[in-house]
Amino acid sequence: MARAKNQNFSKGASLHARRVIAYIVLIFLTIICLFWFYLLFVNATRSNGELKRGFTLLPSKYFVRNFKMLLNNKELPMIRGLLNSAFISICCAGLCTYFSTMTAYAIHAYDFKAKKIMYTFILAVMMIPTQVTALGFIDLIRNMGLEDSFIPLIVPTIAAPVTFFYMKQYMDSTLPLAIIEAARIDGAGEFRTFNQVILPIMKPAIAVQAIFTFVSSWNNYFTPALVLHDLNKMTLPILLARLRSFEWSKLDMGMIYMMIAFSIFPVIVFYLCLSRFIVGGVAMGSVKG
Amino acid sequence: MSKSKNSKVVRYNRWGYIFLIPFLVVYVIFQLIPLVSTIYYSFYEYYRVGLMQVGPNWIGLENYKSIFQGSELLPYFKNTMIMWLIGFIPQILVSLLLGAWFSDNRLKLKCEGFFKVVIYLPNLIMASAFAMLFFTLFSDLGPINSLLLNSGILKERFSFFSNAAATRSIVGFMNFLMWFGNTTILLMAGMMGIDTSLMEAAEVDGANSRQKFFKITLPLLRPILIYVIITSLIGGIQMFDVPQILTSGSGSPIVKGVKTSETLIMFLNDNLFSKNYGKAGALSVFLFVITGILSLIVFKVSGNDKKAK
Numbered sequence: 001m002a003r004a005k006n007q008n009f010s011k012g013a014s015l016h017a018r019r020v021i022a023y024i025v026l027i028f029l030t031i032i033c034l035f036w037f038y039l040l041f042v043n044a045t046r047s048n049g050e051l052k053r054g055f056t057l058l059p060s061k062y063f064v065r066n067f068k069m070l071l072n073n074k075e076l077p078m079i080r081g082l083l084n085s086a087f088i089s090i091c092c093a094g095l096c097t098y099f100s101t102m103t104a105y106a107i108h109a110y111d112f113k114a115k116k117i118m119y120t121f122i123l124a125v126m127m128i129p130t131q132v133t134a135l136g137f138i139d140l141i142r143n144m145g146l147e148d149s150f151i152p153l154i155v156p157t158i159a160a161p162v163t164f165f166y167m168k169q170y171m172d173s174t175l176p177l178a179i180i181e182a183a184r185i186d187g188a189g190e191f192r193t194f195n196q197v198i199l200p201i202m203k204p205a206i207a208v209q210a211i212f213t214f215v216s217s218w219n220n221y222f223t224p225a226l227v228l229h230d231l232n233k234m235t236l237p238i239l240l241a242r243l244r245s246f247e248w249s250k251l252d253m254g255m256i257y258m259m260i261a262f263s264i265f266p267v268i269v270f271y272l273c274l275s276r277f278i279v280g281g282v283a284m285g286s287v288k289g
Numbered sequence: 290m291s292k293s294k295n296s297k298v299v300r301y302n303r304w305g306y307i308f309l310i311p312f313l314v315v316y317v318i319f320q321l322i323p324l325v326s327t328i329y330y331s332f333y334e335y336y337r338v339g340l341m342q343v344g345p346n347w348i349g350l351e352n353y354k355s356i357f358q359g360s361e362l363l364p365y366f367k368n369t370m371i372m373w374l375i376g377f378i379p380q381i382l383v384s385l386l387l388g389a390w391f392s393d394n395r396l397k398l399k400c401e402g403f404f405k406v407v408i409y410l411p412n413l414i415m416a417s418a419f420a421m422l423f424f425t426l427f428s429d430l431g432p433i434n435s436l437l438l439n440s441g442i443l444k445e446r447f448s449f450f451s452n453a454a455a456t457r458s459i460v461g462f463m464n465f466l467m468w469f470g471n472t473t474i475l476l477m478a479g480m481m482g483i484d485t486s487l488m489e490a491a492e493v494d495g496a497n498s499r500q501k502f503f504k505i506t507l508p509l510l511r512p513i514l515i516y517v518i519i520t521s522l523i524g525g526i527q528m529f530d531v532p533q534i535l536t537s538g539s540g541s542p543i544v545k546g547v548k549t550s551e552t553l554i555m556f557l558n559d560n561l562f563s564k565n566y567g568k569a570g571a572l573s574v575f576l577f578v579i580t581g582i583l584s585l586i587v588f589k590v591s592g593n594d595k596k597a598k
Contacts, residue, residue, distance in 0.1 A: 015395060018498070022390045022398055029383070030407050033466065039432060040422055054435040103312040110305030118309065125320070127520070127584030129527045131554050132577040135330060135561060135569045136323025152319070159316035190304040219415040221530045222554070226561060237417040237530075244424070244537035256425055263418040271413050275406045282409070282474045 040264065043257040051253040066258040073255065075246075076239050077232065078262055085218055085235040088153050092217040093210040096157040100209065101202050103159075104167035105194055109180050119168075126161040131222060138226050148230045153223060163209050170205040208281035211274055215267065236263045324577070331570030337563070344567065352571035360547075361556060362572070368457070368540075369552040372532065373525030375461025380469045381517070387469075388476035389502055394485070408470035416467065416530035423459060424450075424535050450535065451542050453549035460532050460550060468524075472517055479513035480506060515590045523583050526576065529554040 043051060046060040070078055107119050130137075141152045175198070183193040199206070221237035228234050234242075240263055243256060271278060331352055335344035356362050387408070390396055398404075411419070427433050427449040437443040449455040483506060491501050507514075532540070532550045538559070540551025553576060560569035 019396055019398070022396060025386070026390075026398075026404050029387075030404065033407050033411055033470075036419075036422060036426070039426065043425075043432065051432075052430065055432040055439065099311045099315075102308050106305045106308035110302045110308075112302045112305040115305065122312075124584070124588060127523055127580065127587055128577070129523065129580055131527055131529070131557065132573045132580065133320060133323040133327055134557070135566060135573050136326035137319065138561065139326055139330075139566075140319075140323055156315060156319040159312050159320065164312070184301070190301065190307075194308070215413050219413075219417070221415075221417045221533075222558070226558075237415055240415075240417050240421050241534050243421060244534060248428075253425070256421075260418050260422050260425070263415055264422070267413055267415065268410065271410060272406075275409075278413070279402075279405050279409055279474065282471060 037264070037268065040257060040261050044254070044261040046254055046257075048252045048254050051257075062254055063258075066252075066254040069252060069255040070258045070262060076242060076259065077234075078236070078239060078259055080232055081234055081236045081239045082262070082266075084150075084233060085237075088150055088224075088235060089214045089217040091150075091154045092157045093214040095154065096160050096163055096213045097206045097210045098199075099158040100160050100163035101167050101199065101206060102194065103164050104171055105198055107168060108171040108175065109177065122161045122164055126165060134223070134226060137223075141227060146227075148228055148233055150233070152227050153217075153220075157213065157217070160213070163213065166209055167202065167205055170202065175201060208277050211278055212281070215270075218267065327570050327573045327577075329570070330566045331574045333567055333570075335566040335570075336568070337565070342564075348567070352567045353575075356568060356571050356575070362553075362575075364547045365540075365551050365553050365556045368548070368550060369526060369528055372457050372460045372464070372528060372550070372552070373522070375458055376464030376468065377518075377521055377525065380465045380472055380521075381514075383465075383469050384472035384476050384517075387473045388480050389506060391473070391477050392480035392483075393498070394488075405470070405474065408473060410470070411466045412468065412471050414467070417534050419463060419467070420531045420534035423463060427459060453542050453544050456535065456542060456550045460528075460535065463531050464525075464528070468521065472521070475517055476510065476513060479510050483509050512590055516587055519583050519587045519590070523580050523587075526580060526583075527554055528552045529558065533558070 038057075042057060042059050044066060045063040046056075047062040047065065050056075050060055050062075103122075107115060137152070141147055146152050179197065179201070180193060183197045188197070219237065220235075221241065224235050225238050225241065228238060240259065243251075243259065330345065332347060332349060333345035334348045334351065335342075335346075337343070390398060391401055391405075425431055429446055429448050433449075434443070434446050438446065447455075449459060487505055487509075488501060491505060496504070529552060532552055533555050536550050538555065540548030540555055542549055553572070557569055557572050557576070560566075560572065
């Protein structure tokens, strides 16, 4: 009896100890994750002179001045870059989710001969990185006269196997074929059924995938760097990468930090507002749904 | 009667093809044709010297010979793998640990949602901006150097980006930061799926939490672990943004004539920019074959090949 009680007690103590260790590790990881962004924020508020003097964790008062320098920089048009990035990412998010839902619907709702082959094919090419076809891609873009155009950055997202796979999984779990039957009996055409019945049901999945597509397009550097050469067409990642080609000692450090902050903080704000969807959505689309 | 119904179904099912048209057209134009022409160019002598273009002339497997015999592919492959491992080993260990804690019913951690949001955050940050940030923070006159000097850890300024191990570690560390949250969430989803009665049975038999983890959780998690490892490896092979921007595309520091942080995709990117299409083609095909084999493994492991109805 006493022994059992003792064992129980030690079990409780070890659970308590494990909990303390877990919290310490989690807090440590939280600091490791956030430290860089805090430092970025602090440094974006400091002047060039202050930054050269050394390290501090306290914000200074040059935020507005640094921001004005960013606005006035003609060699790196960041506002233009922001608008370009936003335009491309919004178009990608819209087109990608709409057409991926349509593709998933084709496989989900209809029975046709090539269905199985198509499904297997799309899943098989899902993991192939875009970089391996980059050579043929730029060659094609050049032949089509689409260099320095946003089209080669936007249109290809219509065929997105990963988004397709997510939509298909979501349909398997939430879209009974009876709904489609009902729409048919009511006399709706197939295209109208898709737009007015299916899309509203798919809204949660579309929201999650729209966020992911937006962010990955916003962050994309490899392909835009190959396609866009005109300064006024460049997206944020390319403009930032150009910073490295300047004479570093002549640059105002406050402005550099401001430029980095300008590219990072919109995504952080966006993420904090939508984090529920995002974190939930990561696990949903992965293995076996 | 049955015939008319059948034809109606067929009439509906025609729409399956119609709805597939946008995907197929775009896929063929922007993925398949580029893939075919990439493979095509890999067999041709096709490059540019200054303003003069040489080729395309058919040379068979010469491009492949030159990349495999050249002194670049192997070191760059090694660089890529080293930097991937520096990030991936801590990533999988930390993710397993966090996944086990988050899915442990008895541990009952508070603020779980908050921690998940925080650890996933770096994954969404623009890799190029993040790399730019680390470049400024770790530069010779940057805040990390002055922090280490002030606290007495360093006697004099340390030039992180002139040291191969330091540069690789920074790249690996950034990859760890950007991906461990994602991996944790995936592994946790897998751990949540494990039947709790197994755990309870083990507890009745007197198993402690370590035994439960190694004897129950890990073996049952094997398919997801393999999935995570292989997809991360595919991602590792695509490593580009971070080392490209940290080293301004130079792959420096150069030790004994070899670039120590040049990755495979950086090498490909260099050849694309210098319009060295034959070599770029052969390199692309090589990468295509590797990632193709790896994706086939993922495809088998995740059981997708059987799932197609």
